[in-house]
Amino acid sequence: MTSSPQPTTPQTTAGKNGGGGNAMALLVIASCQLMVVLDITIVNIALPHIQRSLDFSTTSLSWVVNAYTLTFGGLLLLGGRAGDILGRRRVFVFGVLLFVLASLLGGFSQNEAQLLSARALQGVGGAIASPTSLALISTTFREGPERNRAFGVFAAVSAGGGAIGLLAGGMLVEWLNWRWVFFVNVPIGLLIALATPRWIKESERHPGHFDITGALMSTAGMVLLVYGFIRAAQDGWRDPLTLASFGAAVVILVLFVLVERRSVQPITPLHMFADRNRAGTYGIMLCLAAAIFGMFFFLTLFVQNVLGFSPLQAGLAFLPVSAVIAIGAGLASRFLPVYGPKPFMVGGALLAAAGLSWLTLTDVHSTYAGSVLGPMLVFSLGMGMEFVSLTLMALSNVPVRETGAASGLLNATQQVGGSLGLSILVTMYGTASRNEAETQVADFLQQADPAQRLEFRRTGELPPPWSHEVLTAGVSSAFVVAAIFTGVAALIAILAIQVRPSDLERLKGGTPPGAV
Template identity: 80%
Template sequence: MALLVIAGAQLMVVLDITIVNIALPQIQRALDFSTTDLSWVVNAYTLAFGGLLLLGGRTGDILGRRRMFMVGVALFVLASLLGGLAQNSAQLLAARAFQGVGGAIASPTALALISTTFREGPERNRAFGVFAAVSAGGGAIGLLAGGMLVEWLDWRWVLFVNVPIGLLILLAAPRWIRESERRTGHFDVTGALTSTLGMVLLVYGFIRAAQESWGDPVTVASFAGAAVILTVFVLVERRSRQPITPLHMFTDRNRAGTYGMMLCLAAAIFGMFFFLTLFVQNVLGFGPLQAGLAFLPVSAVIAVGAGLTSQLLPRFGPKPFMIVGALLAAAGLGWLTLADADSTYAGSILGPMLVLSMGMGMQFVSLTLMALSNVRSDETGAASGLLNATQQVGGSLGLSILVTVFGTASADEAERLAPAFLSQATDAQRLLFQRTGELPEPWASQVLTAGAGAAFVAAAIAAALGALVALLVIQVRPSDLERLQGGAGPGHG
């Protein structure tokens, strides 16, 4: 029962990313988001989640893991309810950020509770296995559940669904989970807030540049503010007794390269899901449930790639899989650039997704191993938490860059198509175009396709950059594998 409660909370936090992705086109229409602003529905959650993840884990150590687990779940449930009731874009974005805060507390404390609830050995290993399976499968469940909820009910139910699940978890946790011993420690609140605020300003700068221009005063001020605050963050972390981000983690060449690769991978993957979700629904005409089913092969092939990599790692070591996985991801994203407004799912989307997914599965296993290599047992949590935080922050930053590329390319395409549209438009259509600046169908599909194609090019470059990092930075031989696994500390299995 304790494992069911812990895994249920992790499932709720993980599936919330993909379950909302499927609903993005409906959210855009209901709350009048532009495509560039729509990215904040994803970024508001991932920035708060990634930026506060390490602090959330620390609160459980110091204040009690069960207590903070319940606080995180309660915040998540309340934010989900508020998000489902949102009447405008600002209310929804605030609720999504609030959800990220709850997730940042609930997720790391859920993982830590396994260590305090289950005996070391086979029992704990099985519990970790269930937790990992839920984390990996949550994305696929979110795609299906999101499609069904939006298709049969309404987009608001992708948020409302968390409420009954969370309430059951809150009722069961006091009965089935015992409280952990508290540790003495220090909360690095300044470090957590400066890192999160700096990344928010950086992401906002890219999205503002897509909407206005690179020379816009607000854009320039955002980038300048991000530079100043992130510099303050580094200075704070160097002087803190118990920093939220242990900077010495980056002194190891392999680990620093691993974090760099995770940034590149997350940047490419978050952008791919965002634009491909819009493409299959707005251009190919898929319904929400059909879109959810269309993405299921991604989860299946990731599992296959991860399984093969786990079996072959002892023979070849992690570096070849890091390089080949990144190149496969780049190839899949490059292949997606060939899709146009007349494409079909089977002809232009499925093949690239399968290639990309195989590369993702290969990278996830090898990157996790390298991130935990040569880490003291008391720092295993910090190393794995930093990898997860890097994934969330890298995804947000990458998505904001791809949105900037999308905005520029789609604006150029709209300008190119405008004369043809105006030559045959009615007076009412001309007035609507002058007021909104948006072209109707079928021109809108061509604009979205051109913008998404440019974003896929940028995502492919990010994945290729990850392969370059693996080739030039990572230095590990197959013979080092036993030593690496030995240094991972308890809980690695």
């Protein structure tokens, strides 16, 4: 059952900056979130250049992305708790500065180990800064339309940051070099750290302790789970190390739940899942994050390898995504007080599913305008509507002392869902592309000239157009699974989300009946 809405503790810092001050505070918070989110995708376009420069193998190259997302997602809950205990502004600035340091180290990396270490440290900095930035919105903006608009901006940045990262990555790689996808964070982060004390007030500090054991167990469990899927894509589901990774992940995650249930102040407040709406929100976010990570990853491969786009062209191709996500977020923010979040949660997921289903029709003869742009825009509109609704629902009726943990849990769900979902989609991609490769190799050997056959024996790689057929088969299969994820999200929204009249009163800025 849905728990009855409870009045939250008055937030003494909310609204004290005034209109102009609040606008600057939102600019600082949104800039931090943009910096953290776009770093998930900004390196995607730079990966081939990083591989050549630092001699990465194809397998280890995937960890340039995973080292960031896994530490980011695994430690988000600890970051949220740190903000509650030590003060959100203080923790926010520390996280930003740590992110800046890691970015500097990443840009100067000379080998594989240095870069992966820097990426992991970036994830730690992001995990500290991101949940506190979301919680700062709750303590800076008054509940109602003012906070709804702020959440709309934050959600648009969170959802659209991936597309901006692809564009920025393309520009930096093409005009400078791959190291600047890291260096670009340094001046931005320093400006954020300098502006924060001026425009953001410190929140109240709440006594507590850090659940280090819980943080380490959850991170280790997720790393092993993601590694198991990636290993399965390369070596199959019966590989001993694949099975061992899955087994260890299950054991650690079960122990994590048992530890959290007995902890006085757990890193994951399990009682939050007792609220039907909030539990449904986390489930929806898990599914949608898997879809959006997959959409960016596989469309990037398709437009560069099949359509032949340059890094900059690929980045520009994704620019409409950010604009349409902002439109969807704006529409949701405006009409949420009237209709409530459920129509946007259901409708957004269905639009995303429709866009991904459309993308499954792409083939080697597809064009950007004819086969990619349309479904990408439909998907993006749905995502923009979703993220505003999910953000508001996740923090609805949460006491002030737990907003950091609640926002951290929402962000963690997004990152974990993205990491897990992408690893599952990569597994599906690998299976489909291997099956298609068997057909294409036979066709290639019949049609290739002697020079092409000799090169194939030397490298083991098919040339175009045969390689394009293999990649497209894998990408289409991945989009089928991603569409299923969004369909499940729509089903959860239909069955789990229940919006009461008192919830609408809160969205309008009023006092629900019976609230004191």
